[in-house]
Amino acid sequence: MADLHIHSKYSRACSRDCDLEHLTWWARRKGISLVGTGDFTHPAWHDHLRDALVPAEPGLFRLRDDLDRDIDRTLPPSLAGRTVRFMLSVEISTIYKRDGRTRKVHHLVYMPDLDSAAEFNRRLARIGNIASDGRPILGLDSRDLLEITLECGGYLVPAHVWTPWFAVLGSKSGFDAVADCYADLAEHVFAVETGLSSDPEMNWRVSSLDRYRLVSNSDAHSPPALGREATVFDTSLDYHSVRRALETGDGHAGSIEFFPEEGKYHVDGHRKCGVRMEPVETLAHNGICPVCGKPLTVGVLSRVEELADREPGFRPGGVAGFVNLVPLPEIVSEIVGTGPKSKKVLSEVDRLTAAFGPELSILQDVPVDDLAAHSTLVGEAVERLRRGQVVRDAGYDGEYGVIRLFEPGELERRGSALSLFDFAAPAVEAPTAKVAVAVAPVPAPPITAPEPVVDGKPAGLLEWLDPEQREAAGSGGGPLLIIAGPGTGKTRTLTHRIAHLVLERGAPADECLAITFTRRAAEEMAERLEVLGARVTVATFHSLGVRILQEHHADVGLSPSFGVADPDRQVEVARTVCGDDKEARRLVAEGAEVYKKALRALDLVDFDDLVGLPLGLLESRPDLVDAYRARFRWISVDEYQDVDERQYRLLELLAPSDGNLTAIGDPDQAIYRFRGADVGFFLRFQEDFPGARVVHLTRNYRSSPAVVRGALNVVSPSTLVPGRALEPLGDHGDAPIGVHHAASEQAEAAFVARTIEQVLGGTSFHAFDSGRVTSDGTQGLGFSDFAVLYRTDRQSKALVDALTRSGLPFQKRSHDRLLDRPGVARIVRELPFAAGESVVDRIKAVAGEDHAAYELLKPLALDCGTDFERFHTTLALGVEVDTWDPRADRISLLTLHASKGLEFPVVFIVGCEDGLLPLRWPGQDDDTDEERRLLFVGMTRAQRHLFLSHTSARPRSPFLADLGDFRRIGDAQPQRRRAGTQVSLF
Incomplete structure (x- = not known):
């Protein structure tokens, strides 16, 4: 008997008794020999597993001897000493978008050893927060979770596959087939968990599930719930045998099930209104609650009916069987008329297990006559249970159903009574009330169709722009200022303009230069231009400066292999001329001449030099100005409102007043004055470039009308755009702010x-x-x-x-720049500018035990291959490397x-x-x-x-x-x- 889906005390809404000692005690009481540990991703629980468990059979663990002995002292001889093993398990919740829908799927992951589990945890820690809940919630596609599981040596089972809200086949956020969820890795899924609201007979109606072994587990949130559902194996007691049984079916002997009506989501309904419906009733009401008019929660029975391609009662050949049971405390509870956690019930169950052994044996194997000798009603109830003679009151919309062994009033008429002993019931904390915030659902925006392509090129580059965008993108030569409000398609307009100039107006691609402010923006623009069929030079101000310095390094006293000093290196150089760390930082901040000379002596420049040195060079060399103006006859500058004084002077040199300069931006989005940006340069564009055309983009496709109205109201008292207007055109609903x-x-x-x-x-x-x-x-x-x-x-x-x-x-x-992160600067300083090995291998060797710094640098190192110079320069330019x-x-x-x-x-x-x-x-x-x-x-x-x-x-x-x-x-x-x-x- 295996129960491989449970939770620890570190999971939300779980008992504080969910520790290994209590789980072992209750496993012996129930007759479960193999239990999932649950929650091995939680750091505190993972540490507890390492401390309290010792290796047993391959891939399994047992409780430490001293702890195990303490447990046995509290159990009767009929239960003490029974084998209980643990398998490393965890439930993972993934919430993500796929095919325009929010998907919410729960998965069970199993690992063969603690080191594999630790590696799995390390990888998940780069994805989300695994420390706050034993069942972590990750923004990760199910397919990718499966990939990580396989890479770490484990296997994955989709959890409670039919549950409406959080399951692979759930009506609210799942898929219509398990294979659809796991995409190209679907063949590595070989078992599915049926959940409390369905049993194998319901699942047999869906032929696509024939390829999977059907397993059941308790999903216990407290130790007494162990074994309410379980999977039966006829194999050796070890991890690999269990996995092999699920993969092949050999040794998978079936399952112990709830009656599915007892599950919380068996039929349809609306708990708040007390409405419960069978599938045919739901169809008659079009899935709408007749009381409040809101959608019903569609339960498992309806969802099975929706996907079924077989009639009820069909059984595929060769599948393992199952048995429906009612937990023993619930049977006794019905007989004595008190709750299943009451002292009366728990005391009587103690007597039964002391006399006859574990609960699952009592329900399935102990002769009815032996039970009847103890209690006539218990014997009769178990006999009815084994015949399947029960009264079913189905659960719905989060409410558990009720299964009874006796007809209403039957026990009262018979005047039953039992001899009971006191047993202390565990305290139950009342849930804390929460206040809900109503959020009106808004349909997702439609997916925009791709532009038509003819012979590999877009058909009419300007055809698919709106009139304002078309006017801006279709303007010919000369200075052009585009005032683009938020969400009006600024990047789309600029890239289409550049592609239009190159592909449809004959501007040579190598004479076009597009300038942005960040490396990320430059990469995005280059990608968009390549899709449109135009390959032009796209640069940031600083990477343009690197290009100019590389071409004229001798003119500024640098060698061809000059380097860019990172922040630590800058302070280190400054310290050589002043000897004081605080003074060194001041020299760097002020760009002091003595500090600059020391940099040059080492063939280094700093970040500010990447604009300052090219500017000084061009200002002193009119011949170079003419050469660069001849090279770049078409210049486009994104986010023009953010230029600072030096960048503005550099542009003045590169673009004559009557040249083909396009500037695009929005003065009402000028927010970087603290960095030296001056919106005044945007506002005086027409003075600097007489005869410049001005085009306004006012059609906002990004935001809802309410957001646009509110934003305009906020900025209007100090707007820098006379007559500021934005027209919301996107399909985003109109939820109020x-x-x-x-x-x-x-x-x-x-x-x-x-x-x-x-x-x-x-x-x-x-x-x-x-x-x-x-x-x-x-x-x-x-x-x-x-x-x-x-x-x-x-x-x-x-x-x-x-x-x-x-x-x-x-x-x-x-x-923040990566070089400012702990440990990174030290590693980078020890890397050569050239070497025969790859950057990532060299970093690994230098990092030593500093695994965190190695992981930070690894993505960029892989991208740079063996190009150490590119690696150093990119870091110094302030690249953001996502550690996630x-x-x-x-x-x-x-x-x-x-x-x-x-x-x-x-x-x-x-x-x-x-x-x-x-x-x-x-x-x-x-x-x-x-x-x-x-x-x-x-x-x-x-x-x-x-x-x-x-x-x-x-x-x-x-x-x-x-x-x-x-x-x-x-x-x-x-x-x-x-x-x-x-x-x-x-």
Whole structure:
């Protein structure tokens, strides 16, 4: 008897008794010889497993001898000493998007040893938070979870496959076939768990399931629930035999099942309204609750009926059988008329197991006459059970069903009584009430059809642009300023313009230069241009500077193999001329001449030099200016509102006043003054380039009308675009902006976590069982569709804590350079600029025991191959290397500044308070106009839902007064004062 799906005390809504000692005690009581450990991904539980278990048969473990002896002392001779082994197991919840739908699938993963489990944990830690819940919630495709499982040497079984909310075949978020879920790796899945609400006979109706062994487990959240369902094996007691039995069927002897009607999701219904329906009734009501008019929760029976291609009662050849049982405490509970956890019931079960052995043996094997000699009614109940003679009251929408052995009133008429002993029942904590936030579901935006292609080229590059975009992209030569509001297709317009110039107007591709501000933006633009069929030079200001310096290195006193100093190296060089670390950092910050000379002596430049040196060179060499103007006759600059004074001067040299310069951006999104950016250069473009054409893009495809209206209201008092207009055209619904007033930062963060779960339609069974979530939410969303924005990084701590407690996977994003991470700079300094081995092999050798730094550097090292120079230069340019597994799907936590250029279906902006937004620095003039623009940028990142929040710690942001219409969500309630007590002062 094997029960290989259980949970530990580190899983939500699980008993504190879910430890190895209690699990062993109850396994002996039930007659289970093989138990899953559950939750081996949780760090604390994993440590407990290493401490309390010792190896037994291959791939299995037993409890440490001293602990085992203590347990046996508390058991009667009929139960003591029975074999109990553990197999490493864990349940993983994956929530992700596939084919335009939100998928929520639970999986059981098994590992053969603790080292394999540790490697599996290490990989999952790069995907999500595995420390907050024994059943981790990951934003990872099911197929990718299976791949990681196989790479670590384990196997995977889809859990409770029919459950509506969280299962591979579930009606709410699953697939129509198991193989569809696991894609190209589907052949590696060889067993499925039927769950409490179905039994094998129901599953036999679906022919696509014939290839899988049907297994059952208890999914126990407390030790007494062990063995309520189990799988029977006729094999040796070891991991490999169990796996082989599931793969081949040889040794898979069947299962012990609930009556499926007892499961929580057997039939359809709506728990809140007390409505329960059989499938035919549900069809008659079109799946709608007749009481409240909301969709019913479609249960397992209906879902099986939907996918079935066989009649009820069909049994494939060669399959293992099963037996339906009712747990012994429930049988005794019905007889004595008290709850199954009452003292009366537990005392009587103690007497039965002491006399006859484990519960499963009593239910299946002990002669009825022997049981009847102990209790006539127990004997009769077990006899009826073995015949399948039960009364069934089916469960629905999260409510367990009830299976009875006696007809209503039968026991009262017979006047039954039992001799019972006292037995202390475990205390049960009442669930904490939660307040739900209603979020109206909005249909997912339609997928845009690809542009038609003829002979490998797009048919009419401008044909698929809107009139404003077409006007901008189709403009001929000469200076052009494109004022592109948020969500108006800025990058699309610019790339189509460049491709149109090259492919349809004859501009030579090698004479076109596109300049962006970040490496990520440059890569995106280059990819889009290549898809359109145009390959041109795309660079950041700094990579353009590297190109110029490489071509004219001798003119600035550098060798062909000059290097770019990372921050640690810069301080190290400065220290050689001043001897003091603090002074060295000051010299670096000021770009002092003595520091620069020391750099040059080592054939190094720093980040600032990559623009400063080319600028100085061109300003002193008119011949080079003419040469570069001849080389790049068509220049396009993205995000022009963000140029600083040196970048502006460099552009002046490269592009004559009557040249073919296209600048695109939005002055109302100018938010980088602290970096030296000056929006004034954008505003005076027509003065600098007389005769320049100006085109406005005003059609917003990104955000809902409510978001667009609110954002325009916020920015209008200080807009830099006269007559600022945005017309919302996307299909994102029109959910009102939500504004929440929280009592504290912690309460604000809890609101964010709670609302994310509600918009997703729940991330766990507990969310529904507790009433915290009551609807499907907004369909088609994954974790990466959520962003939480804040003004300062300090605000992230409360959010990190709240999301961690909720078990939600998140990534705290920033623009910090990889070289600033611990351990990385040391490794990089020891790497050569050239070597015969690959960069990744050299890094591994140098890193030694610093595995974390090695993992940080590995993605970029693999990309660079053996090119050490490229590796060093890319690092020095400030590349962001994501330390997370690229397959991971996560909520984004990031500052408002870092959100620029991104978009998300759901956005939260926390800390909308005076002193944070606008941020006020002591002793400095406030630039509330730029702070207002910053909020405008943050708001326009949202597509469907936007939530703004503030706390009682400060006055709310004055910007919210201009917001217009919004929906108030759960304002903080003032704390009640305790009644005063008069005390004697004498």
